[in-house]
Amino acid sequence: MIYRDYGKTGKKVSLLGFGGMRFQHIDDHDECARMMVRAAEGGVNYFDTAPDYFGVKSETVFGKGFAELRRRRLPYFAATKTFKTKAADIRREIEAQLKRLDIGAIDFYHVWCITSLDNWASRKRDGILDTFRKLKEEGLIKHICVSSHLIGDEIETLLMEGVFEGVLFGYSAYNFKTREKAFNAVRAKRLGAVVMNPLGGGIIPQHPELFAWTQRPGENPVEAGLRFLWDHGDISVTLVGFRSGEDIECALKAMEGYKPRTEAELEDAKSRSTSSFEGICTGCAYCDECPQEIPIPQYMDAYNQKLLKKEGDAAMKERLGMHWTIPASGAGKCVACGLCEGACTQHIPIIERLEYIARAG
Ligand code: SF4
Ligand code: SF4
Structure with a gap:
């Protein structure tokens, strides 16, 4: 496993992270906890969930998993999020989260899913930053982070405000051209950078011919897609939403056989990507509340x-x-x-x- 700095927090996080949004059998808590143990045995120490992945079930199984990791003395960092904006609502939420996660503090707590810069301005008007700072003073959270689906220049603007210690955003071989600017702010503010959707919501393995430029001899599209991200020196964690133990073994195998490209080799690979992939739907489903019930x-x-x-x-x-x-x-x-x-x-x-x-x- 490779470990990188999470910005200037002093924490060393695993380049491969565990995303809790895709468990195949979420109601089988033992299986989910076993998956977390297996990942941790392979060196994964960054575990990310949210209060709305399978309702609150993902946080609940994370609580079971964390207890098991403690029992086995395996190290971990807990990351989760809140969509709430008002102080009292956030307070209620975090109390419930700490209970579900069975921990005393959340390492990386995210202002969840900023959908536009206006949306961020509105959350600030609600006093979200003061609330997060107070939670940090009280020791309930360790670091103030943000998660966003904005495109690169908007994320750059958001992060340049200098109020966050880390960011979570979608970045992969299919959208790297429109997200790259976010890293200007990551470098300028020395932030932790966690990337999600590393396989473009399945687009990369479904269209291997379009991503042949990521592949080196002997690599399958999944390995190539992950390693393309690992070659990016500003990424702290690549979050994979594991469905099963098999997914974990694949990702650990990709890490085991990983040989970093030189910068020149990486630039050469990128130059062979001819499609901009602009305007591709990522399947995030934030639009999925149509009054006409259109899927x-x-x-x-x-x-x-x-x-x-x-x-x-x-x-x-x-x-x-x-x-x-x-x-x-x-x-x-x-x-x-x-x-x-x-x-x-x-x-x-x-x-x-x-x-x-x-x-x-
Ligand atoms: S169309 Fe819907 S699912 Fe696709 S990117 Fe937009 S919000 Fe996400
Ligand atoms: S009716 Fe049309 S515009 Fe309105 S939410 Fe449904 S798909 Fe979107």
């Missing part, structure tokens, strides 16, 4: 196929019919209320795409 992420995933594959419309229709089994005509139920576009983390023109899909069907 937006599924339709946008199908539209991804049109953007990514040379078969275009045919690939999009096949994805709708064969994978999602939803009719193209269903996209026509959109009444253009704009709710989803306001929530979309990637600023995708959802209404226009739904119109296109309905017409193409």
